[in-house]
Amino acid sequence: MSWEQQQGYGQPYPQGYDGYRYGEQLYPQQYPQQYADYGHVAAAEATATEATVAEATAPLPVVEPAPEPDAGPEPRPEPDPGPEPRASAAEERRPRAKSRPTGRDRYFDTLRAVALIRVVTYHTFGWAWCGMVFPSMGIMFGLAGTLMAKSLERPAAKVLRSRLRRLLPPFWFWGVFVVLAMLIHDWIPDWQIVYWIVPLGDPPGNAWGEQAWEILWYLRTYLWFVLLSPLLLPVFRLAPVPVLALSLAPILVLNFVWSGPDNRLGSALWDLSTYLFCWILGFAHRDGVLQRMKPAPVVVLSFAALGYGGWYAFSHQADFGTYDLDENPLAQAFWSAGFVMLLMWAKVYFRIDFAWLTRFKRLDRTVTVFNARAVTIYLWHEIALVLAVPLIDQFWNVPAFEKYLPLDSQWFMFGIGWVLIALFVVLCGWVEDVAAKKKPRLLP
Structure with a gap:
């Protein structure tokens, strides 16, 4: 124009x-x-x-336009860039940055720290109700399943090497002391000592060191779950909800149909079946399956599992001598399933992240140390409790200690145990840093 x-x-x-x-x-x-x-x-x-x-x-009157200043040559119009280019299909499928928040999840970190405290409490006092108030093992397997599903976004071989590298060196370091102590106390090993190198089965030992090595069932079960996850995760993603529901079938089969072999393989099958639902539930949380589930079915199914697990525990006390879930695999499996499902679903539904924890620096620091030294605390806590007994015995030789300290109280032993655990964290926790290819530190 x-x-x-x-x-x-x-x-x-x-x-x-x-x-x-x-x-x-x-x-x-x-x-x-x-x-x-x-x-x-x-x-x-x-x-x-x-x-x-x-x-x-x-x-007719003519209105003259005001003379415009000479602006030089008329600038060349900029070309129309056209509509904004549409993202490719791969970019559209790629999750936004906000969908994967950076940093650690303080909610899960807090659950792991409380779970470790509950384990030490149970091994100190032996309270049968501890497992019902807070099923630590089920929670820890659920959290580990979530982290494993996240890690398997990378090549499986690389993930397995990383997990083994993080787990085995702290186990070997701890095992050297336990094995030497048992050898001094008349233990004669055989070829089964290989399980102290790779704990795919329960490592052998004598009765003197049983309190120390009996906790290794957790590491053995965790190791098997890690090795099976590259197969379990694709199967879960084919049909998430049916696979999650069917993950309770193995413990029902072992309990009512076939009890499995009476050897290391049988023990591994029982523990894997007991906590399989919790591990798969970790997959479901990571993949957003829980987020898509409606509240009513989740709450109903969770309380149904809790109800059945609790009923089976109390109705079969005569068979196991207690209602302690650690002695009753079927009750443990269903109680942990309902409890952990509620915890993980509540996190998604109510958007719980415990971000407020960072305002309390000492508490936040404690949670950080517990998570960075989780393997050290778990491995060494029984040894700490064992050493607390002869240490307290020496306190009786000090008249002031005998008069003013509750030396015969289990709570006092509980406190001394935590002091020794803290000492082991400082002296031995650096092995976890080395295993993770980090600079060794006394405290993370």
């Missing part, structure tokens, strides 16, 4: 007007002959100003 068209010029002139308004108004000197043809214009030039002439000659 020309400049004249933009300003409204070039429109048809009123009837009877045959002049050039544009030229008359702006450039009268360029049209002397035309002005000569209009006598009234010539007379007006002699007796009036240019403005009067324009008013006398123009049949």
Whole structure:
């Protein structure tokens, strides 16, 4: 469009007007002959100003545009970039940064720290109700399953090497002391000592060291879950909800149909079956399956599992001598399933993250240490409790200690046990840093 068209010029002139308004108004000197043809214009030039002439000659008032300053050559218009290019299919499927928050999940970190405290409490006091108040093992397997599903976003072989590297060196370091102590106390090993290198089965030992090595069932079960996860995770993703429900079937089969072999394989099958649902539940949390489930079914199924587990524990006390879940695999499996499902679903549904924990620096620091030294605390806590007994015995030789300290109280032993655990964390925790290829530190 020309400049004249933009300003409204070039429109048809009123009837009877045959002049050039544009030229008359702006450039009268360029049209002397035309002005000569209009006598009234010539007379007006002699007796009036240019403005009067324009008013006398123009049949309609003309509004002149204000002269614009010379801005140089007209700038070249920028090309139209067109519509914003659409993201590729791969970019559309890629999760947004906010969907994978950075940093550690303080909710899960807190659950792991409380689980470790509950384990030490149970091994100190032996309270049968501890497992019902807080099923630590089920919670720890659920959290480990979530982390494993996250790790398997990388190549499986690399993940397995990383997990073995993080687990085995702390186990070997701890095992050297336990094995040497048992050898000193008349233990004669055989070929089964290989299980102290790779604990795919329960490592052997004598009765003297049983309190120390009996906790290794957890490491053995965890190791098997890690090795099986590259197969379990794809199967779970084929049909998440059915696979999650069917993960309780193995413990039912072992309990009512076939009890399995009476050897290391049988022990491994019982423990894997007991906590399989919790491990798969970790997959479900990581993949967002719990987030898509409606509240009513989750709550109903969770309480149904809790109800069945609790009923089976109390109704079979005569068979196991107690209602302790650690002695009753079927009750443990269902109680842990319902409890852990509620914890993980509540995190998603109510968006619990425990971000407020960072405002309490000492508490947040404690949770950090517990998570960074989880393997050390678990392995060494029984040894700490064992050593607490002869240490307290020496306190009786000090009259002031005998008079003012509750030396015969289990709570006192509980406190001394934690002091020794803290000492082991400082002296032995650096092995976890080395296993993780980090700079060794006394405290993380």
